[in-house]
Amino acid sequence: MPMSRRSALGLAAASAAAALVPPTGAEAQQTSYANPVVWQDFADVEVIRVGAEFYMTASTMHYSPGAPVLRSRDLVNWEFIGHSVPSLDFGAKYDLNGARGYVRGIWASTIAHRPAEQRFYWLGQIDFARSYMYTATNPAGPWTRHAELARAYYDAGMLVDTDGTMYVAYGNTQISVAQLSADGRSEVRNQQVFSTPSSIGTLEGARFYKINGNYYIFLTRPANGQYILKSSSPWGPYELRQVLLDMPGPISGGGVPHQGALVSTPTGAWHYMAFVDAYPGGRMPALAPITWTADGWPQVTTAGGAWGATYPFPNLTPAPVPSLIGTDTFTASTLAAKWEWNHNPDHTKWTTGAGLRLQTATVTNDLYSARNTLTHRIQGPSSTATVELDLAEMRDGDRTGLAMLRDASAWIGVKRDAGTLRAVMVDGLTMDAGWNTTGTGTERASADLCTTRIWLRAAADIRPGAGRQAVFSYSTDGVNFLGLGPAFTLNSNWTFFMGYRFAVFNHAASALGGAVTVDRFTVATP
Structure with a gap:
């Protein structure tokens, strides 16, 4: 876990008092957005798109329910809709019964969608020792926990391939890939695919993608860098490129944007949702456009060599959401x-x-x-x-x-x-x-x-x-x-x-x- 990282509670999308406020006037004509896009503590974020909607998850450690699910239609305005982990059913310490689970629980986890069955999957490691898969047909819930997986997937990133095969990239420094069974509840193959050079140090926080026929494992160098692996096969061999290192961030006094996820819009534009260390408040999601080199490597669009404090609004219509406050x-x-x-x-x-x-x-x-x-x-x-x-x-x-x-x-x-x-x-x-x-x-x-x-x-x-x-x-x-x-x-x-x-x-x-x-x-x- 990078040094910067990181049931009866209802799954209502907003409080009874929250009102849906449609964009009007200047908001309807919004042409830019400011970072952080959410100035609240959402660490180790992953963002996926299903159709025209985006979903984001984050670490919640000892807070219950865990792994919030947020939804957006424009990548900038986000609303709560539920939690993937309804209760921290991982032992008495999470009930404050004889022990405590502070800074344990839900760390960097992953969310994915399998189009063939219209089902969402959430995978997370608990206490460095075990992993669980949760599934739901509606990302707002209810979510169902399945039996403990045979292996603990540290800092997991899930990929649902174009043929429906499910893979998990995971690990710290030594990066591995696992192929899951058809139901996603067991493992059928596992292989180490990359060893981080000592000159880089640690890579972790995996996210796994297939883009234009290539496989990519997106990795963070905590807490100041981001790297990416590329291969024509999920099993490698992988080439390595640096995405960013010591890039100034968009929050004055805050850290380098890193970790997080890549995501595309329905029209094919790409963005990178990272987080910025901004203590005492926590880790705040920040969004930047991504371009691709001719040979298939992502590049962050910067402003004066830095992650922009503002960017043009994504090629999406600003969408109404209930306020987070x-x-x-x-x-x-x-x-x-x-x-x-x-x-x-x-x-x-x-x-x-x-x-x-x-x-x-x-x-x-x-x-x-x-x-x-x-x-x-x-x-x-x-x-x-x-x-x-x-x-x-x-x-x-x-x-x-x-x-x-x-x-x-x-x-x-x-x-x-x-x-x-x-x-x-x-x-x-x-x-x-x-x-x-x-x-x-x-x-x-x-x-x-x-x-x-x-x-x-x-x-x-x-x-x-x-x-x-x-x-x-x-x-x-x-x-x-x-x-x-x-x-x-x-x-x-x-x-x-x-x-x-x-x-x-x-x-x-x-x-x-x-x-x-x-x-x-x-x-x-x-």
Whole structure:
């Protein structure tokens, strides 16, 4: 995995409050787009096209459900439609039961479509030790998990050949190809096809293509390069070309665009969707046009030698999609696909439809060990989350709130003790390099409450670089907000792989039985 990389949750495409906004006026005449095309944390992306629609998947590590599926009709405007992995059913640690799965789970995986049976396939490796195939006839789900494959395919890239044969390219430094059985659930042949020269170092993050009769394995050199292999046979021999190395990226302070996928439009134009390391926010998808040399090698279209901050809009009509942000009032019977839990939730302890009711599911003083913490990606370069909470069912010892969640975390929320409610700001929640808790938090500020309804707010600056901050505030009327506690400096180190997320939590420090209701959650940009 490159150093930069990297069930009951509903498969609804958007929240009940999200509105489909058709392009009008200047938007309808859109002639260019800006990078990143999605300023949210979607790592290790793969993009495929099926007919006139594009689908994208990404790594989600310990978040559940895993492997989001996003859809677009123009490669620029994307919407959530579901998840390929409905639940992280890979052991008790993913239930926060005796262990934890932080920075494990869903790493670089692959999605493909098999036209002959109109079926989607998702393949991923879990814990470096095993791989699973999931299938669906609708990319929004439901997805079905099949038996564990006999081999662990590290950083897999699937290819469905023109005759329907399925192949997987995978590996780190030593790149192999496997041919799968007709149903995609077992292996019938395996062969190493390439060994990375020591002068390059590591190649991984495979994507596998057949283009104009040639086979290509697209590989990343983490975290600053991209290479490609080409052959007339899936089994090689393969030639190697450098696609990019140390190319300046489109996000100020961010890294080199790399990894990701190649994809064509219905009219034959090609694009490369990479990601850009942009911590503390995570890894952001960026799109660039691709041209091909006369002898069949891809070239990135640059702007002054760099990956462009803007490019001409693809030769596609801008298409309406629900916003990736906005307000959710939790009136639908399932959660929207933009929501992901920190590890698998206890499904007996939450409901939605009349607001999101979160019963306490864990007795702990450690947020990192608390179940049923619900997360939302942060919109860059800066955005604000506001959550409205009904506290009437809290019990003594309960803690609820809105967190900036990562391996160094802070939160604003409410503690109930001895029948009294207090608004509090807490920081100092930390993990070590093994993702074990080293700090459960220090209360930095508090204010007595005489109401059972509160609005909590976190404003986050996730532009890449050190020293970025989040600030917390609260309100008892939803209009007037008071700052609480010091600004929280975000951790911009890459090693947790995932970027910061907004997170709503409710856990018990004494005994189960309490609950809160989330009546509204809004993510807005300045």
